[in-house]
């Protein structure tokens with residue numbers, strides 16, 4: 001069995017030889033005595049043109065009547081066609097219908113909208129759009145691993161079930177073995193969690209960071225790459241309930257090291273995808289986002305902007321003075337909204353931008369308090385078209401400051417005793433970040449909705465199949 005990708009990789013070598021290719025029909029054209037089948041086997045973005053002659057094929061009529069998406073096994077001779085659009089075609093000697101496709105196949109040739117495709121989750125991977133997006137996703141995932149592996153980072157798998165809320169936002173999906181319709185109760189009437197499998201309320205993780213920190217204090221440089229879950233009821237184009245996050249954690253490193261790492265990683269992934277997925281990117285550039293290739297090239301070869309939160313607020317306030325309207329009023333202390341993030345990265349800096357040193361009140365408990373006492377060493381990376389793609393920080397390595405923060409926030413110190421304990425045994429400055437993988441894939445493909453870069457999206461009201 002030969003893959004179409006192999007044929008394109010070395011057409012000359014296959015010229016004149018017999019091969020067998022198996023794939024799905026994209027179109028059939030019957031010209032009576034001869035015809036064409038366009039086949040895609042998923043091995044690459046390009047299709048194979050199969051030429052069939054009535055004389056040479058005993059089941060010519062059967063093939064000529066196949067519907068889009070029928071599964072065929074084609075054997076024939078590779079004919080080089082240097083003068084034609086495709087560099088070669090397959091002259092069929094036998095075609096076997098492995099599985100016909102019913103005439104009501106919902107994705108006929110006409111281009112379907114992404115909204116319609118979302119109702120066809122089982123079939124949409126067969127469209128050009130999804131073939132492109134999910135190969136880019138796969139190549140980007142591999143590039144992230146090779147980026148970190150080449151730099152000696154250790155890949156750590158962190159747990160999916162946990163009892164700690166890393167981000168402190170209370171957006172956890174709960175996991176329990178209790179019958180919640182009729183849970184066991186204590187004498188005081190509260191749910192008796194001691195009878196649960198975990199002995200206390202457990203949830204799906206929102207971030208592997210706290211676990212990764214343990215390993216960074218042993219291996220120096222580590223990263224996680226796994227699914228995370230957020231029960232935030234935000235029905236936007238950028239939020240999913242289940243998404244994948246890459247979280248490196250680096251020891252003896254500060255916020256600048258952290259931003260350098262994030263910038264290097266993003267550029268490396270962009271370069272790798274440009275290198276390995278030219279067909280996919282060309283298609284996306286033509287049909288999804290006309291500025292995609294130019295933007296990726298520009299981002300991969302220029303420095304990201306860096307600005308403090310305080311200066312970013314000044315930029316936004318100046319924009320308001322100059323007549324720009326924001327729905328959400330700007331003042332020092334606000335959590336930046338998407339409209340603010342997009343203004344900064346799209347209108348002002350016009351490139352990816354790190355915003356650093358946010359007010360302590362709007363960030364998580366583990367971020368390192370700056371000397372001013374009112375900001376923390378955080379860095380979010382904002383990109384045009386999306387907004388926040390990376391959220392990171394230097395971690396609070398001083399036990400007394402960390403304990404004070406935990407108690408100020410009314411968090412249960414018992415829950416964070418291991419985390420605090422790390423600060424008693426060889427604590428050191430360290431930092432890390434979380435890259436939302438789907439947001440990266442959106443950025444790499446120009447796709448505007450997170451539902452279309454997740455193989456099977458879990459968003460508000462959506463968990464079937």
Ligand code: 4AD
Nearest residue numbers: 207209239240243247389390391392432433434436
């Ligand atoms: O900014 P976040 O919440 O940071 C953390 O979880 C840290 N513990 C990371 C760390 O320092 N190790 O999330 C990190 C990134 C965001 O920048 C965003 O790209 C993505 O995760 N993200 C989401 N992506 C899709 N759907 C959601 N609901 C997301 N929430 C966050």
Ligand code: MG
Nearest residue numbers: 380388390391
């Ligand atoms: Mg964030």
